[in-house]
Amino acid sequence: MHDVVKFLRIVLLGGLCGCAPVGASAQLPVCPPRPPLQSVVVNPLDLFSQNGVLNVDLTLQNAVGSDGYMHYCYVYVNQGQQVEAPTLRLNPGDQLILNLTNNIRAPYDRYPPKISYAQKIKAMHMGHMHKAETPSDPCDGGMVGPSSTNLHFHGLNISPTCHQDEVIKTIIESGDPPFQFNTQIPANDQPGMYWYHPHPHGFTTTQVNGGASGALIIEGSNPLTDGLTEHVIVIRQEFMNANSWLPGPNSLTLNFVPVPPLHGPLPIIKAQTGKQEFWRVLNASTQAFLTLQLEYGDTVQPLEVIALDGVPLQMPTNYTTLSVPPAGRVEFIVPPLPSGTTGTLLTLGYDTGPVGNPNPAQVMAKIEPAMNGMQSKPSPRRAAATPIGAKRFAGLKLQTPTAQRSLYFSEETVGTNGPTSYFITVKGQRPHVFHMDDPPAITTKVGAVEDWTIENRAGEAHAFHIHQLHFLVMAINGVPVPNPVLQDTITIPNWTGSGPYPSVTLRMDFRDPNIAGTFVYHCHILDHEDAGMMAKIQVNPAN
Amino acid sequence: MKMYLRLLLTVAFIVAVAAAGVAGSPPQKGSAADPAPATYVITNDDASALLGQNSISFFQAGGTPSAPSLTYQTTLFIGGTGIGGGFFGTSRLNSLPDSGAQCLYVSDAGSGAVVAVNLQTQQAAGTFFGSENDAGTTNGIGLGLNANYLYASFTDSNTIGTFTILPGCQLSFVNDVSVGGLNGGTIYAMALSGNILVVSYADGSIESFNIGAGTPVPNGDAQNSTGYVIDYNNLPDGIDISQNGHYAIFGDAAVSPVVEVSDISSGKLKPTTVYRLGAGPTAVAPNAVVSGVNSSNVRLSPDESLLFISNNQSGTVTAGFFNPATGSISPGCTSATLSGFYSPWAYVASMVTENTSGNGGVLYVAEFGVPSSIGILTITSTGGTCRLAESINSPAVDPITSGGVLSIWAYPPRPF
Numbered sequence: 001m002h003d004v005v006k007f008l009r010i011v012l013l014g015g016l017c018g019c020a021p022v023g024a025s026a027q028l029p030v031c032p033p034r035p036p037l038q039s040v041v042v043n044p045l046d047l048f049s050q051n052g053v054l055n056v057d058l059t060l061q062n063a064v065g066s067d068g069y070m071h072y073c074y075v076y077v078n079q080g081q082q083v084e085a086p087t088l089r090l091n092p093g094d095q096l097i098l099n100l101t102n103n104i105r106a107p108y109d110r111y112p113p114k115i116s117y118a119q120k121i122k123a124m125h126m127g128h129m130h131k132a133e134t135p136s137d138p139c140d141g142g143m144v145g146p147s148s149t150n151l152h153f154h155g156l157n158i159s160p161t162c163h164q165d166e167v168i169k170t171i172i173e174s175g176d177p178p179f180q181f182n183t184q185i186p187a188n189d190q191p192g193m194y195w196y197h198p199h200p201h202g203f204t205t206t207q208v209n210g211g212a213s214g215a216l217i218i219e220g221s222n223p224l225t226d227g228l229t230e231h232v233i234v235i236r237q238e239f240m241n242a243n244s245w246l247p248g249p250n251s252l253t254l255n256f257v258p259v260p261p262l263h264g265p266l267p268i269i270k271a272q273t274g275k276q277e278f279w280r281v282l283n284a285s286t287q288a289f290l291t292l293q294l295e296y297g298d299t300v301q302p303l304e305v306i307a308l309d310g311v312p313l314q315m316p317t318n319y320t321t322l323s324v325p326p327a328g329r330v331e332f333i334v335p336p337l338p339s340g341t342t343g344t345l346l347t348l349g350y351d352t353g354p355v356g357n358p359n360p361a362q363v364m365a366k367i368e369p370a371m372n373g374m375q376s377k378p379s380p381r382r383a384a385a386t387p388i389g390a391k392r393f394a395g396l397k398l399q400t401p402t403a404q405r406s407l408y409f410s411e412e413t414v415g416t417n418g419p420t421s422y423f424i425t426v427k428g429q430r431p432h433v434f435h436m437d438d439p440p441a442i443t444t445k446v447g448a449v450e451d452w453t454i455e456n457r458a459g460e461a462h463a464f465h466i467h468q469l470h471f472l473v474m475a476i477n478g479v480p481v482p483n484p485v486l487q488d489t490i491t492i493p494n495w496t497g498s499g500p501y502p503s504v505t506l507r508m509d510f511r512d513p514n515i516a517g518t519f520v521y522h523c524h525i526l527d528h529e530d531a532g533m534m535a536k537i538q539v540n541p542a543n
Numbered sequence: 544m545k546m547y548l549r550l551l552l553t554v555a556f557i558v559a560v561a562a563a564g565v566a567g568s569p570p571q572k573g574s575a576a577d578p579a580p581a582t583y584v585i586t587n588d589d590a591s592a593l594l595g596q597n598s599i600s601f602f603q604a605g606g607t608p609s610a611p612s613l614t615y616q617t618t619l620f621i622g623g624t625g626i627g628g629g630f631f632g633t634s635r636l637n638s639l640p641d642s643g644a645q646c647l648y649v650s651d652a653g654s655g656a657v658v659a660v661n662l663q664t665q666q667a668a669g670t671f672f673g674s675e676n677d678a679g680t681t682n683g684i685g686l687g688l689n690a691n692y693l694y695a696s697f698t699d700s701n702t703i704g705t706f707t708i709l710p711g712c713q714l715s716f717v718n719d720v721s722v723g724g725l726n727g728g729t730i731y732a733m734a735l736s737g738n739i740l741v742v743s744y745a746d747g748s749i750e751s752f753n754i755g756a757g758t759p760v761p762n763g764d765a766q767n768s769t770g771y772v773i774d775y776n777n778l779p780d781g782i783d784i785s786q787n788g789h790y791a792i793f794g795d796a797a798v799s800p801v802v803e804v805s806d807i808s809s810g811k812l813k814p815t816t817v818y819r820l821g822a823g824p825t826a827v828a829p830n831a832v833v834s835g836v837n838s839s840n841v842r843l844s845p846d847e848s849l850l851f852i853s854n855n856q857s858g859t860v861t862a863g864f865f866n867p868a869t870g871s872i873s874p875g876c877t878s879a880t881l882s883g884f885y886s887p888w889a890y891v892a893s894m895v896t897e898n899t900s901g902n903g904g905v906l907y908v909a910e911f912g913v914p915s916s917i918g919i920l921t922i923t924s925t926g927g928t929c930r931l932a933e934s935i936n937s938p939a940v941d942p943i944t945s946g947g948v949l950s951i952w953a954y955p956p957r958p959f
Contacts, residue, residue, distance in 0.1 A: 416890060
């Protein structure tokens with residue numbers, strides 16, 4: 001019974017979660033309606049590349065939904081119908097051309113309350129403030145506000161330049177002409193599940209909380225999964241007030257089907273009886289640490305994991321519990337559902353620490369047999385392009401690090417309810433709430449391979465993420481990992497108040513010249529990121 | 544499931560001990576068998592509406608000089624509701640700095656009220672409200688008083704309410720004034736001495752008011768603190784004022800122990816001087832516990848030789864040597880991490896001493912958690928050295944808490 005802040009939040013959640021959402025008010029533009037309680041979880045619309053190119057137009061807009069929540073939706077128009085958050089499917093080497101129109105209207109909750117007043121003033125600047133001088137260039141940074149947005153391709157190992165995957169200076173204002181992202185998936189990239197979401201500093205939480213996210217899948221042939229029915233499940237989390245210390249009314253959603261927080265009709269996943277299935281799960285929540293289990297009847301099922309964070313495991317491995325931090329992905333093969341049986345998908349909860357956010361256990365979905373083939377046909381699949389050369393990050397384990405660095409997460413709060421300042425700091429530097437016009441905290445160069453040890457000195461868990469690359473998890477709490485895996489997001493548990501700080505040691509691969517530039521690393525609990533738990537790294541060209 | 548089990552067990556625990564508390568007997572002070580006046584430590588339990596009404600709990604000081612203790616006596620339910628948390632530096636209960644003080648004032652942040660408690664009868668003497676606008680439902684209501692007026696800082700409405708103190712601990716609301724930091728920040732904390740009321744804001748600024756006529760009148764000295772100007776991570780929070788009224792001392796919310804001192808002998812704030820009392824996280828060996836994180840609460844010892852600092856987020860307490868003639872502070876000592884940090888409690892907050900003279904003898908510190916508790920430390924100081932050692936009888940658990948104790952008070956209180 002040590003989790004006092006969490007206790008309070010849960011108590012208040014308990015008091016609030018039964019409340020009816022506030023009445024929806026008419027507001028344009030309208031997001032597509034989202035499925036009601038107890039709906040079948042349906043895969044998002046797939047958009048496939050054609051002849052090596054995927055050309056897609058998305059509009060980000062917002063509106064209060066019938067559930068009372070403020071929705072932020074990526075809208076794709078499919079045969080005259082608005083469709084939300086399609087899955088982008090490409091092969092290695094394909095070109096992605098994404099035209100994003102920002103149509104955000106009248107957002108509320110202008111300032112995340114966890115940022116102090118003075119910090120707000122400083123934190124809302126992007127880049128070098130050239131925006132006011134050249135307001136027509138979204139690549140020049142400037143003031144970021146509640147109507148601003150941009151886009152991050154989470155996990156893709158692509159260039160940190162404007163129009164590709166750059167979030168420091170790229171800022172698209174509502175009403176700007178469509179902004180084109182144009183990037184090529186590396187031909188030697190790993191097939192697996194990635195995702196896209198907005199990343200405007202200070203407002204990421206609000207937009208992602210509203211549902212602005214979608215899956216991006218790099219295709220690849222795998223004899224273990226070819227021909228299996230594929231489920232793409234995007235788990236989101238929506239709060240009535242994304243930036244409130246109090247949890248308030250909130251729920252997880254599975255492809256937008258709400259999961260009742262305490263009890264109520266569950267989302268339904270239709271599974272084929274007697275056949276394995278291939279599930280790709282994305283944790284697109286703003287702060288939920290998921291610990292997934294699948295039960296048939298009362299029996300916990302082994303799940304054969306084939307990929308983490310988009311990267312195939314060298315050896316598929318069976319687990320009964322899958323820990324997925326915010327922003328993490330896991331791809332696995334589900335055992336056949338026995339005839340006459342139903343099942344449940346649940347999260348066991350996660351102890352985020354004495355001052356962490358509530359992260360309770362929940363039953364998330366009911367597994368029911370698919371009838372007459374409904375939802376049971378395999379997703380359309382194509383032969384993936386043959387990868388060229390060695391896979392990204394090949395041989396990283398055997399590389400000799402060119403540098404060792406130590407970083408740590410920490411927090412400063414003025415009271416039990418915040419506002420809290422969140423830091424990620426290089427040891428030897430002073431803790432600092434991130435501003436977009438900060439100089440890089442770390443400078444390195446193309447060709448470097450570095451080992452970073454990252455501690456958590458806070459009383460709550462954090463989730464480390466770095467843009468543009470995957471890292472190899474070399475050690476946890478100083479203990480070497482026997483079979484390191486590549487990830488782009490990793491949980492670092494809370495400090496318990498005594499003893500060594502929890503830590504991970506990550507091998508960073510800066511050998512790819514394509515990632516030269518300046519990008520960010522941060523905590524992927526998004527209100528932590530918005531409140532400053534982020535820093536820049538500058539990767540200079542080798543010469 | 545573990546989370547819900549914890550919740551259920553916690554609620555059951557609270558309900559059980561609350562029932563026991565109602566049946567308890569009030570403390571017996573100054574009985575014939577105990578010629579020395581007893582010292583009581585009193586908590587604002589800050590119970591939120593979801594778990595009942597707010598209360599204050601009484602603990603009696605005891606034990607031996609080397610192993611001091613606190614013994615729970617009773618709980619008085621005061622009718623309103625708390626919020627179970629808020630700003631560290633906000634003082635949620637207060638009395639006149641007088642061993643003969645009759646009245647203790649307690650804030651009910653959830654219901655927006657100030658409750659008067661008669662210390663002789665240990666009974667509530669009345670519940671008083673400010674204007675309809677006054678609210679502190681998110682981060683609390685702070686209290687400060689002199690012989691004539693009580694001031695209540697409402698942290699949500701950003702107002703300071705003025706009440707006239709009447710016989711029988713009664714209050715009469717006069718008015719409220721809107722306040723705000725230079726950069727728009729809300730009010731964190733306040734302290735008063737003579738005609739000056741000193742305030743800290745959430746935006747790094749500080750300000751003083753003249754209260755000679757009762758209602759606070761700005762002195763026109765609002766300023767960003769020096770610590771904030773140096774590093775915007777430093778936010779002046781809790782305040783104490785030296786006995787002679789010459790120095791206002793601010794504990795900063797900061798990443799290491801930082802305090803600031805302003806000369807107020809002119810009746811206005813002068814620019815603050817910054818004192819860093821811990822190495823902080825930038826000079827710490829790997830995996831070592833830093834000397835302190837966050838220093839929002841400060842409290843002078845009765846003889847003003849020591850300044851106690853709660854390191855709110857690292858579960859330790861620091862003492863610095865204070866020079867009341869110059870207002871300067873020099874590094875002293877830091878306690879070990881107090882028992883129960885992060886399990887079951889999460890933050891340390893306000894402090895009081897047992898004795899009303901000397902260095903205070905024993906330091907009590909509020910430990911915010913479920914359950915909350917009071918840390919007990921012996922104070923040793925000779926020459927330029929000091930030691931803060933936790934008693935084997937620490938902590939004293941507050942059985943009546945549905946959210947957390949941030950503010951404690953001692954009776955008899957320190958004489959300034």
